[in-house]
Amino acid sequence: VESLLLLPILLGFLACLVGGLYLLGVFRQRRPGEPPLDKGLIPWLGHVLEFRRNTLKFLERMEKKHGDIFTVQLGGFYITFVQDPFSFGGFIKESRDKLDARKVALHLAHRVFGYKAVEGWHGILRITSNKHLKGESLQELTQSFMSNLQNMMLHNIGSAAEDRTWKEDGLFRYSYNVVFRAGYLALFGNVPPKSEQSEEKAKEKDRAESEALFHEFRKYDQLFPRLAYGVLPPMEKLAAERLKAYFWDVLSILKMKTKDNISGWVWDIQQGKEEMGIDMSMINRYMFVLLWASQSNTGPSSFWLLLFLMKHPEAMKAVKEEVDKVLKESGQEVRPGGPMVNLTREMLLKTPILVDSAVEENLRLTAAPLLTRAVIKDMTFKMADGQEYLLRKGDRIAIFPFSSVHHDPEIHPEPHSFKYDRFLNPDGTRKTDFYKAGKKVKYYTMPWGSGVSMCPGRFFATNELKQFVFLMLVYFELELINPDEKIPETDLSRYGFGTMQPVRDVQFRYRLRY
Numbered sequence: 001v002e003s004l005l006l007l008p009i010l011l012g013f014l015a016c017l018v019g020g021l022y023l024l025g026v027f028r029q030r031r032p033g034e035p036p037l038d039k040g041l042i043p044w045l046g047h048v049l050e051f052r053r054n055t056l057k058f059l060e061r062m063e064k065k066h067g068d069i070f071t072v073q074l075g076g077f078y079i080t081f082v083q084d085p086f087s088f089g090g091f092i093k094e095s096r097d098k099l100d101a102r103k104v105a106l107h108l109a110h111r112v113f114g115y116k117a118v119e120g121w122h123g124i125l126r127i128t129s130n131k132h133l134k135g136e137s138l139q140e141l142t143q144s145f146m147s148n149l150q151n152m153m154l155h156n157i158g159s160a161a162e163d164r165t166w167k168e169d170g171l172f173r174y175s176y177n178v179v180f181r182a183g184y185l186a187l188f189g190n191v192p193p194k195s196e197q198s199e200e201k202a203k204e205k206d207r208a209e210s211e212a213l214f215h216e217f218r219k220y221d222q223l224f225p226r227l228a229y230g231v232l233p234p235m236e237k238l239a240a241e242r243l244k245a246y247f248w249d250v251l252s253i254l255k256m257k258t259k260d261n262i263s264g265w266v267w268d269i270q271q272g273k274e275e276m277g278i279d280m281s282m283i284n285r286y287m288f289v290l291l292w293a294s295q296s297n298t299g300p301s302s303f304w305l306l307l308f309l310m311k312h313p314e315a316m317k318a319v320k321e322e323v324d325k326v327l328k329e330s331g332q333e334v335r336p337g338g339p340m341v342n343l344t345r346e347m348l349l350k351t352p353i354l355v356d357s358a359v360e361e362n363l364r365l366t367a368a369p370l371l372t373r374a375v376i377k378d379m380t381f382k383m384a385d386g387q388e389y390l391l392r393k394g395d396r397i398a399i400f401p402f403s404s405v406h407h408d409p410e411i412h413p414e415p416h417s418f419k420y421d422r423f424l425n426p427d428g429t430r431k432t433d434f435y436k437a438g439k440k441v442k443y444y445t446m447p448w449g450s451g452v453s454m455c456p457g458r459f460f461a462t463n464e465l466k467q468f469v470f471l472m473l474v475y476f477e478l479e480l481i482n483p484d485e486k487i488p489e490t491d492l493s494r495y496g497f498g499t500m501q502p503v504r505d506v507q508f509r510y511r512l513r514y
């Protein structure tokens with residue numbers, strides 16, 4: 001009788017075990033027509049540890065083993081990677097009912113920012129970004145970034161000719177700090193001068209508030225990769241929760257409505273969401289998503305750009321000449337005690353070496369986003385060579401252009417070197433012809449992603465980088481404390497999240513040029 005009683009328990013246990021193993025992906029097999037499957041040795045986790053340790057190396061290893069397309073198991077997901085840039089079209093252009101970018105973005109936004117979207121939220125982002133982050137209307141934001149940037153850069157410098165003492169700082173800390181604060185103020189608004197206060201007092205408040213915000217932002221920034229992978233230890237998880245609450249409060253609608261000069265972009269998104277009847281606390285959370293999207297890449301990118309220029313004297317010389325020429329042609333000059341430089345959008349359009357080449361080359365070397373789509377229904381994926389592969393509903397598909405394009409020596413010879421004129425034709429126009437195996441490559445650099453989820457801030461971000469470098473070069477003399485210091489390695493745990501960061505800072509000094 002006893003063994004009869006035990007039987008259902010045993011069967012139940014077995015069913016749970018088999019169900020568990022099924023959920024862990026132990027029984028998944030490659031079906032005919034599917035890409036090569038590599039589950040890795042650890043159930044459910046699969047290759048995630050190696051992937052996190054060094055995404056670039058892992059994908060190179062998989063490509064050698066399996067070829068241009070393969071499916072790997074990563075922390076409960078089966079992700080198919082396409083490594084052949086000629087086949088990216090099928091990924092980028094596929095309709096949303098088959099491959100969906102938003103589902104993946106929302107999963108991350110919820111895990112990392114505690115933000116839950118409602119139907120229609122993305123429409124607001126798209127419309128508002130088209131209206132405020134492009135073309136003519138970018139003028140306003142560019143102007144606002146410019147004045148905030150000068151407030152951050154020049155306030156502690158002095159203006160008399162005799163006050164040309166060197167100031168020393170970490171180049172990463174300095175660039176990220178200055179660009180973050182100016183970008184934040186340009187988008188989220190300034191402290192308004194009170195009637196009895198001078199404008200200088202309001203500027204001082206802007207500096208103090210943005211400094212505090214940057215300090216907290218960097219703490220979150222450092223937790224970010226592990227937060228996104230869901231592997232933060234409890235103490236740090238708690239710290240992340242506290243930081244989130246801090247940002248939701250500082251960026252809350254109530255606080256923001258006391259500001260002057262809020263950008264049209266942030267204002268319209270906020271209004272649009274309020275009109276949709278979205279809960280206030282959720283809008284506050286979304287403001288942190290926007291702060292993150294707009295500020296986490298540009299600061300690190302400006303650091304790399306300035307460092308590459310400082311480490312490559314021929315590039316620095318070419319860029320400096322261009323900057324001085326554009327300034328001269330605008331009828332302006334930098335003088336001790338003179339007016340601040342007014343760098344307009346038109347001036348920024350006249351810098352082919354700076355924009356079309358040095359900036360693009362900088363992003364090729366340091367922007368490493370992982371572009372992922374959810375597979376919404378069973379479908380066929382066609383490679384450029386005509387080969388077709390079956391993809392399963394519920395899986396994901398991804399491309400990592402940093403490995404498959406940015407570092408392909410056939411597309412970009414000597415891919416690890418910074419060549420400021422890589423994206424420049426001999427006649428000074430922008431170079432767009434790049435080849436692999438004798439065929440023209442359409443997607444030859446992809447720092448902004450592509451298709452429906454392509455970065456809507458790319459024009460503004462490019463302007464920010466240009467304005468930062470432009471002002472640094474017209475106002476200051478710059479030197480590395482140790483000119484022989486090597487360019488630092490990048491922190492590999494950030495692969496997949498946008499612009500890479502250095503493992504250590506590089507000391508530099510600067511002083512007024514005139």
Ligand code: HEM
Nearest residue numbers: 293294297298301367369447448449450453454455457461
């Ligand atoms: C160097 C600076 C920047 C880099 C390298 C960068 C890169 C990217 C990348 C790779 C994506 C995801 C694309 C995808 O998944 O297909 C993205 C998304 C986004 N970026 Fe940027 N970005 C930068 C600056 C900015 C700035 C300045 C803003 C705002 C003013 C901004 C706003 C956004 C937003 C809102 C999204 C989400 C788009 C969506 O969900 O449709 N970014 N960015």
